[in-house]
Amino acid sequence: MKNKINRNIPDEIMREQGYTGFDSVEFGNPDIQRVAPKVTATTGNSKVVASLAEVIEKTLHNGMTISFHHHFREGDYVFNQVMRLIIDNGYQNLTLAPSSLTNVMNDIVVEAIDKGVVTNITSSGMRGSLGDAVSHGALANPVIFRSHGNRARAIETGAIKIDVAFLGVPNADEMGNANGMDGKAAFGSLGYALMDAQYADKVVLITDSIKPYPNTPASIKQTQVDYVVEIDAVGNPDKIGSGATRFTKDPKELKIAKTVNDVIINSPYFKDGFSFQTGSGGAALAVTRFLRQAMLDKHIKASFALGGITKPTIDLLEEGLVAKVMDVQDFDKGAAESMHLNKNQQEIDASWYADPANKGAMVDKLDVAILSALELDTKFNVNVMSGSDGVIRGAIGGHQDAATAKLTIISAPLVRGRIATIVNDVTTVVTPGDSVDVVVTEVGIAINPKRQDLMTALRDLPGVPVYTIEELQQMAVQKVGTAKPLEFTDKVVALIEYRDGSLIDVIHEVKD
């Protein structure tokens, strides 16, 4: 069938996996039954287990679903150690359900797939050798990609039932009280892992620093934890976050950032108490700096900044320009380190952050979201998942979730090298055009025709030409020429869920 945005979803996938096609960005007010984990009661004996091998033997069986978080990002030591033991002990048919997969995890997942250890994957994204393997049909079952908010929803409703969660933490006591903000491998917010701690049947904490009992502040609580294992090192501090994030000098990125800033401060949302979310890209960081100046000039303060947090956002908090930082993950050291110093830097879990199926998520209150795109089409649909060669190389992250903001701005260059960013039809739809309001490129902006109010507000800004999205697409083609369409086979290698759990698109195996 074709779903609401004209994407072809094979009928057998809809039928076999019980999916409905994407229909609307409105979630409505349904009643939802949540699931609860199975709890093995204990009365305070130490939960410390001597080795990872022992805890895997105690908890894991063939066919189970295991999970990890990706807060250590490229400095993760936990994932590889646990997966090595799982592979070497010959486990089979596991479902891998991490919050996301970073590059350091690629090779061992490819090995686990080759050996039949992992037969299903759900994740926010993947890239590198793993994305390449999956795009070339390495898995019999399609990977399911979910946004951070949707993962929280799927865990709460039981669509993802985690049997064992292996959660690395930079500190924990012998009962499992732990946080992400102290220790050698501190990464700040434990946002995504808090879902696993709350809903997995067995929760294993893996740490390199056992603290005296009781260890506070406790983001993960002893009431949730079954076992604690001490290993030599859980992560490489130098690779967990980028160091000091540098301000871009790229004139194209600066032009885009300045235009994004012009759009924000001339929109009806730029008033005292507004809220915003920016990503971690070069242009997004530059926006934060321009926005700071505009806030100072106009005496406007923000009520909160949301999402993945960077040092420039913490600077705004410390300067008093932002009242609260609602922090689901920290992208750099500065943001991670400030968490236990700033009481207004609130750790939030993925559900609180972005889940549509709860009693109110932070993204529902979000005024302005600045997001990026690999590709964007004339229907304003955004692709952040498949590369220009059709191969999986990205992550949904919070893209679909934050795009429900009142003003969603996609910032993207018209072309990257010889690849057009603005096209007739994106290879893969991740975020539907219905939730996108303004597109900002280096040559000018395009406004979603359904937002005539923004058209009125932004039509006459000096230095910000307004084009139709079709005009931007034409400009891109004139620069780079018409690309030959990518070739795919009939085999579906990945499903893209929308944040409500419906199917918005599928990814096919690439033909080489």
Place this chain on the structure above:
Amino acid sequence: MEIKKSALAGTLESSDVQILLSPATDGITIDLQSDVKKQFGDQIEETIKKVLLSYKIENVHVKVVDKGALDMVIKARTITAVQRALDIVDEPQWEVL
């Protein structure tokens, strides 16, 4: 025209292309490396062949390492490589340009 010696033009920076021409006897052969080969491989080869044709070169081996160059860059780098290979850098063929 006959290619007398190997010649190189361009760099491996992003959005550039490096063109290496070498003498050959069996027509025009093109060895193309490019991240955008799937989408633009045919167009890149066509642009290079057009330039070679305008210099009436019939036998040459072309090694192309493309870093996402736009068409005019590919054309300019090919012309430069040809002028160098033909030893005519001091006498540009204006009608070709």
